[in-house]
Amino acid sequence: MKTAQEILNDPFCNKGTAFTLEERKALNLTGALPSVVQTLEEQTVQTYKEYQRKATDLEKRVYLMTLFNTNRILFYALMSRHVAEFMPIVYDPTVADAIRQYDELFMKPQDAAFLSIDSPDDIEQSLKNAAGGRDIRLIVVTDAEEILGIGDWGVGGVAISIGKLMVYTAAAGINPNQVLPMVLDVGTDNPKLLADPLYLGNRHLRVRGEKYYDFVDKFVITAEQLFPHLYLHWEDFGRSNAATILEKYQDRITTFNDDIQGTGIVALAGILGALNISKEKFVDQRVMVFGAGTAGVGIATQIYEEFLQQGLSKDDARNRIYLVDKQGMLFDDTVGLTDGQKRFTRHRAEFADATAFTDLYSSVKAVHPSILIGTSTTPHMFSEQVVKEMASAVNRPVIFPLSNPTELAEATAEDLIRWTDGRALVATGIPSAPVVYNGVTYDIGQANNALMYPGLGLGVIASTAKIVNQSLLSAAAHALGGMVDTSKSGAAVLPPVDKLTEFSEHIAVVVTENAIKQGITKEKITDARKAVENIKWQPKYS
Numbered sequence: 155m156k157t158a159q160e161i162l163n164d165p166f167c168n169k170g171t172a173f174t175l176e177e178r179k180a181l182n183l184t185g186a187l188p189s190v191v192q193t194l195e196e197q198t199v200q201t202y203k204e205y206q207r208k209a210t211d212l213e214k215r216v217y218l219m220t221l222f223n224t225n226r227i228l229f230y231a232l233m234s235r236h237v238a239e240f241m242p243i244v245y246d247p248t249v250a251d252a253i254r255q256y257d258e259l260f261m262k263p264q265d266a267a268f269l270s271i272d273s274p275d276d277i278e279q280s281l282k283n284a285a286g287g288r289d290i291r292l293i294v295v296t297d298a299e300e301i302l303g304i305g306d307w308g309v310g311g312v313a314i315s316i317g318k319l320m321v322y323t324a325a326a327g328i329n330p331n332q333v334l335p336m337v338l339d340v341g342t343d344n345p346k347l348l349a350d351p352l353y354l355g356n357r358h359l360r361v362r363g364e365k366y367y368d369f370v371d372k373f374v375i376t377a378e379q380l381f382p383h384l385y386l387h388w389e390d391f392g393r394s395n396a397a398t399i400l401e402k403y404q405d406r407i408t409t410f411n412d413d414i415q416g417t418g419i420v421a422l423a424g425i426l427g428a429l430n431i432s433k434e435k436f437v438d439q440r441v442m443v444f445g446a447g448t449a450g451v452g453i454a455t456q457i458y459e460e461f462l463q464q465g466l467s468k469d470d471a472r473n474r475i476y477l478v479d480k481q482g483m484l485f486d487d488t489v490g491l492t493d494g495q496k497r498f499t500r501h502r503a504e505f506a507d508a509t510a511f512t513d514l515y516s517s518v519k520a521v522h523p524s525i526l527i528g529t530s531t532t533p534h535m536f537s538e539q540v541v542k543e544m545a546s547a548v549n550r551p552v553i554f555p556l557s558n559p560t561e562l563a564e565a566t567a568e569d570l571i572r573w574t575d576g577r578a579l580v581a582t583g584i585p586s587a588p589v590v591y592n593g594v595t596y597d598i599g600q601a602n603n604a605l606m607y608p609g610l611g612l613g614v615i616a617s618t619a620k621i622v623n624q625s626l627l628s629a630a631a632h633a634l635g636g637m638v639d640t641s642k643s644g645a646a647v648l649p650p651v652d653k654l655t656e657f658s659e660h661i662a663v664v665v666t667e668n669a670i671k672q673g674i675t676k677e678k679i680t681d682a683r684k685a686v687e688n689i690k691w692q693p694k695y696s
């Protein structure tokens with residue numbers, strides 16, 4: 155039998171003051187708690203009051219993490235009542251501050267697994283230790299080379315895995331007893347961390363090449379053996395490794411890259427929502443993606459797939475997509491292209507003066523895209539000049555500055571609405587307040603993969619899908635893209651985050667139906683809605 159201290163210090167079974175008198179007696183907790191017995195509701199009132207007293211977002215976050223480490227049911231009961239308010243605190247953008255200060259703020263590992271490339275023989279035992287005998291169904295793993303847009307943060311990047319999983323549970327009811335946040339500590343190329351005496355990770359440069367891929371492979375094989383029902387989510391890997399890893403595993407195991415695929419489908423959903431409002435046709439759009447890295451190429455891929463689905467030939471689909479990166483517009487003879495970029499390059503012969511397109515403005519001027527997406531990690535690049543040039547040729551320009559966190563966004567929603575005289579259909583990566591312009595209130599959708607991955611994940615797990623393929627991703631994008639209120643002027647292109655739990659469940663059901671239809675489920679599932687409802691976890695004391 156566990157001691158009082160073991161029970162009260164285990165966030166998975168601690169109820170704190172909600173232990174009834176009978177439970178206290180049976181579990182040897184009598185006298186180990188103040189005498190009043192509270193309900194879960196009363197506990198959420200108390201903790202929310204205390205939360206509101208915290209002065210800064212980082213203090214709020216530290217408080218919530220303490221609650222998370224103390225009583226997981228109470229944490230999720232509270233978060234489920236305040237999803238939209240807590241998202242920017244436990245997740246983006248405040249998670250970026252927590253990652254930058256990981257070593258200074260460190261108190262507890264928050265049930266994460268830390269795998270070190272310096273001791274690959276410890277992988278199995280480390281995973282077992284972190285799982286503690288739990289039946290793990292979902293891992294979010296990062297190697298932290300490209301955290302949001304803030305670069306390499308080494309072992310501290312584990313906080314993004316933890317944050318993503320908090321959203322999985324709060325939004326979609328993924329059972330928190332069945333998840334494992336992880337970091338692959340393969341070193342860091344961040345000179346600040348390498349020189350910091352407080353740094354908690356491996357103090358050497360990133361290991362690359364064969365040794366890195368062998369380590370990743372050993373992790374995947376071991377995790378698949380230990381956890382036979384695993385859904386493996388990759389987060390914030392660097393530009394070259396992210397795509398290589400996804401391509402290696404996506405046809406073999408149930409796996410997903412959030413930055414490539416999650417971002418691709420949320421951007422597509424936002425575009426479908428925008429076109430519902432403008433009443434324009436998808437196949438008529440010209441798309442420019444600025445910042446053609448992991449997310450940018452992922453978005454281009456989903457848009458390309460949608461063009462194909464809507465009847466365009468491969469060539470016609472490609473011809474509607476333009477990538478712009480540091481070199482300017484990407485052509486087939488551009489130096490330093492990634493494999494992903496090569497799929498969407500243009501021919502210089504298409505333009506009279508193609509040598510001139512070395513920046514975003516000249517590229518926009520040449521093409522006049524109807525859709526402009528930013529995943530460049532570079533703030534202010536959607537300048538007044540760029541936006542006005544685009545808007546001079548397009549009636550309802552669709553403009554999504556998606557770089558995170560806040561300070562890296564290519565533009566603010568407010569500027570975009572103002573510069574286009576209210577014509578732009580805008581979504582941003584981080585939450586944006588509504589913009590009031592000329593008497594109209596413009597609600598701004600949040601095109602963050604957090605709108606998609608929880609529902610997709612719930613559907614994948616509920617359906618026991620063997621793989622996450624293009625059909626499943628498209629189904630998820632369409633499930634979300636159809637949910638805009640087109641009747642109201644100034645409507646957002648995506649549904650609001652305070653409806654996240656509702657639409658995540660809808661996405662999950664659609665994904666499950668799709669997996670059943672494709673015949674890619676491991677178990678025989680017939681009723682999609684029931685399968686989803688059956689696995690949804692609720693934050694309630696048993």
Ligand SMILES: NC(=O)c1ccc[n+]([C@@H]2O[C@H](COP(=O)([O-])OP(=O)(O)OC[C@H]3O[C@@H](n4cnc5c(N)ncnc54)[C@H](O)[C@@H]3O)[C@@H](O)[C@H]2O)c1
Binds near residue numbers: 301417
């Ligand atoms: N909203 C979302 O859901 C979401 C999802 C994923 C990524 N993102 C954001 O997108 C950004 C990129 O993430 P990533 O994982 O693709 O990173 P990445 O490093 O893979 O890609 C960034 C790309 O931008 C290019 N770039 C850098 N500076 C540039 C400049 N001045 N001009 C043009 N291109 C430039 C780089 O060369 C690279 O190709 C980040 O800020 C991230 O937070 C947002």
Ligand SMILES: O=C(O)C[C@H](O)C(=O)O
Binds near residue numbers: 301
């Ligand atoms: O983490 C986010 O907010 C979205 C995305 O995965 C990113 O890397 O920016």
Ligand SMILES: [Mn+2]
Binds near residue numbers: 389413
């Ligand atoms: Mn990410």
